[in-house]
Amino acid sequence: MSQIPSTKQQLFQVAKAVCVVAGLSFAFMSTSHAQDKPSGKRSIAEQYIQDMKEGKISEAGDDDHVVQELIIKRSIPITYKYINILMNTPNAFGPGVACTTCHNSNDPSKSYRGLDLSTCKGIIEGSTEKPKRALFTPGTEAKRDILIRRLRNNRMPLGQGFEQSTYTPNHMMVKQWIADGAKNDDNFKKNVLPLFTTANAFGPDTPACTACHMSNQEPPSFHELDMSSHAGIMLGADSVAKGVDKATKVIVAGSPEKSFIWQHLSEDRMPPGISPAEPRDHPNTTILAAWIKQGAKCD
C-alpha cells in the first residue's frame, strides 16, 4: 500500500511543493476568525485547530491520549454530573459493575467501608467507617490518592484474585518491616528480602517481585525498579528517567500505608475482578482525577 511508483513520487513532490506555497494563500479561507486572536481569546475549538495545524498535539500513545489532549490539556471543566454517571454506570472504568453497587451508603453494614459514592458529599467525605479516611484532597493531583489508586493500580504480584488474603504472615512481615523503619538489618536480609525475590511469597502461582523489578534498567525492569537489594528498594522507581534525586520513593519508612510497595501488595484494583490487562489509564479514570484537581465541585 505504501509503495509509490517513481513517477507518482515525482508528482507527489511537485504537488507538495505547490501545496506549501498554495497553503499560504489558502490559510485565510478556513476558520480565519481564529487566526488573529490572541490565544487567550480563542475558543477551545479554535485553539485545538491552531495546535493541530502547528503539529502541537502529541502522537497517539497512552490509553488516555484522547482525554489528555482534548480535555485535560485544555482545562475543560469536568462536571459532577458526569462523575455521578461514572459512579453509577457499569463498565465506566473497565468491565465491571458500577462503583455504587458496593459503595452507596454511609452505613457500614450495607456499604463497604461506609463509603457512599452515590452523592457528591459522600465522595468527598470518603470512608466513614473507622478508620475514617478521605479518598483525595480536592484541588490537588490525585494520581497517588486512594480513589484513583484503586482504579489504576494492579495488586502485586500480578495474577491473584481479590479472594486471596492480603493478611498472610508474609504480608504482615513486610508491613511490620516498613513500620519499623525499613532498615537494612538482619531481619530484612533474612526475612523480608527473600519474600521479594521468591515466587509464590504473597499468593499461589505468583512470580517473585524481582521477576519484573530486577534492576534500574527498563527494559527489562518495569518502572526501573530494583527490588533485589535494600539499596535498590530505597532508591525507588524511575531513577534513570527522572534522576536519582527525583526517583519515586516506594518506601516511606515508618508508614506502610504511604509506601507504594505496601499499597501494591495490599490493595485490590477496582472494580473487583477486573483483569490486569485492562488499561490502567482508563479515559474515565483520568477524567475523575481531573475533576478532583479542578476542585471536586458538586455543582
Added chain:
Amino acid sequence: MSQIPSTKQQLFQVAKAVCVVAGLSFAFMSTSHAQDKPSGKRSIAEQYIQDMKEGKISEAGDDDHVVQELIIKRSIPITYKYINILMNTPNAFGPGVACTTCHNSNDPSKSYRGLDLSTCKGIIEGSTEKPKRALFTPGTEAKRDILIRRLRNNRMPLGQGFEQSTYTPNHMMVKQWIADGAKNDDNFKKNVLPLFTTANAFGPDTPACTACHMSNQEPPSFHELDMSSHAGIMLGADSVAKGVDKATKVIVAGSPEKSFIWQHLSEDRMPPGISPAEPRDHPNTTILAAWIKQGAKCD
C-alpha cells in the same frame, strides 16, 4: 518466572516459618477493631477481611464470582436506583441496546408486550398485553422466572438468530406433545423424538439436541441431560450431580410454558442479537435476581 533456586527456596521456607510465628503477634495491628466482635456486629468490610484471612472466600471461577462473594453472600441491599440504571443503560447485561428501547410503555402498540421496564411499577407489573404476565415473584428465587431467564438462557439449538421462527410445525409438534402429557407413545417415537436427534429440526444450520445432550454424563453431555430417549428426557438434568430424585425436571407434563425444553426452544436471549458466547451469569443479571429475591423494593 516460577522457578525458585534452591538457596532461595530454603530462605523462603525459613521466612515462611518465621512469618507464621510472627503473624500471631502481627495480627492485632491490622483492623484490630474487627477481631473481637461477634460476626453479627461486624461491618461487611470487617467480615470480608475476616473471611479473607480465614480463606473462606471461594476461588475465582464463574463470571459472577465477584458479585456472588462481595454482594450476594453478604446480603448487600440492591437499590432500585441501580436496577433503573441497568434497565436504561446500553451494554448493561452484555453488548446491546438498553432494555427500555423496546420495553418502555404499557401501550402494546409502542412497546413490546406492553412491558414498561422504565419504572419500578412497570417492572413489577410485567407484560400488560394479553396474555398478561408478571416477570417474577418478589421475594423469591428468580433464576427460572422469565425476566432472568430471558437474560441468561440461550435459545436452543445454538446458532440461530432471533429472526428464525419459533412457530415452525416442528416447534408446534413439541409444544403439543408436552401439552398432551409428554407421553412415551407412538406420536413421541415417530414424530417428536426424531426432532431431538436430528440436525436442522428447529432451524437452518443447527445441530441436533442430542449433539450436546446425549447421555447423563458430563462431559460430554451438557447438564447431564439425555435427550436421546423418553426416559432420559423425563429424568431431567444433573441427575448424577444432584441425584436422581433431585434432578432438574425439563418437562412439566401438560404445561409447555413451564417446561424448560419448550422455554429453551421458544425464547430468545435478550438483548436480541447477543452472542451465546457472552457470559450467561453476567454480574448485573445476578444483581437483578438478587434485587428480586430481596423483595423488588422500589425505594
Added chain:
Amino acid sequence: MSQIPSTKQQLFQVAKAVCVVAGLSFAFMSTSHAQDKPSGKRSIAEQYIQDMKEGKISEAGDDDHVVQELIIKRSIPITYKYINILMNTPNAFGPGVACTTCHNSNDPSKSYRGLDLSTCKGIIEGSTEKPKRALFTPGTEAKRDILIRRLRNNRMPLGQGFEQSTYTPNHMMVKQWIADGAKNDDNFKKNVLPLFTTANAFGPDTPACTACHMSNQEPPSFHELDMSSHAGIMLGADSVAKGVDKATKVIVAGSPEKSFIWQHLSEDRMPPGISPAEPRDHPNTTILAAWIKQGAKCD
C-alpha cells in the same frame, strides 16, 4: 454435527410432513388473538410474531440488524430520555468517553464548538460558536447529517489519529479545487489527482485513496468508488449497484462542506480515538438517527 443418518433423515422427513399438516391445527393455540386482526390493529409483538412465522424478518447481517428489524421497521417511538442517556453514558456508540464530556455547554471556551449535547434544546440547536450550525433537520433522514456522520464515518485515509492535521497544504489543495468547481483542468491533473493516487499524501503512514477506491467494481474497490480519474470521481459511489444515474455523488462542485470526499478527509470520527474497526452502524447510532427522523421530540 449436521450429518444426519439416513434412517433419521427419513424420520425427519416424515416428521416434517406430519408437522406441516399438524401446524394448521396448532396455529390457533399460540397467540391466536393475533391471527385474525388486520395488521393495523396488531400490537408490535403480534406483528413481530406474524412476520417471524411468515419468514419476513431479514437474515442477520449488519451490525444494526437487531435494531433495524425490531425497532426501526416497526416505528417504535424513540424517547428523548434514551437519547439523553446515550449522550451522557460512556461507550454508548463504541468504546469512549460520553459525548457530553466535551460538548456540554454553549460556552465555546468550555465546550467544543459551543455545542451542548446535555440538553434536548442544545442537541437541536447545534453548534453555537461561529460558524453556527445545526447538526441535523428534525423529521428527515439524518445519515448524511453531521451528527450521524461524525459517529459513522471514519476519517480518510484510514490509519491516522485525530492529532494529525486536517489543515495541511494537501488538504487545502483538495478543498480549494472543489470550491473552484472541481474541474478537470491542469490544476486537477498536476496537483489534485496525484494526492489521491499517492500514499502518505494526507498523513504519515497512510495508503493512497486509490489503494481502496480504484475502480467501479466491488470487490476490490470499496463502495464501487474510482478515485483514479476525474470521470471516476465525478461518477461517484455505487454506480453499478444503484445505476449510473443514481450513483452517490461524492463531489458537490463549489461546496467542499457538502462533498463527501472533503467530509471524509477533514472530519474525525467520534468519540475521538475510536478504532476504525469498530462497527460504523452501531445500534445506538441507528437509534439516534431514528429519533431525528421521528422528529427529534424532546418529551
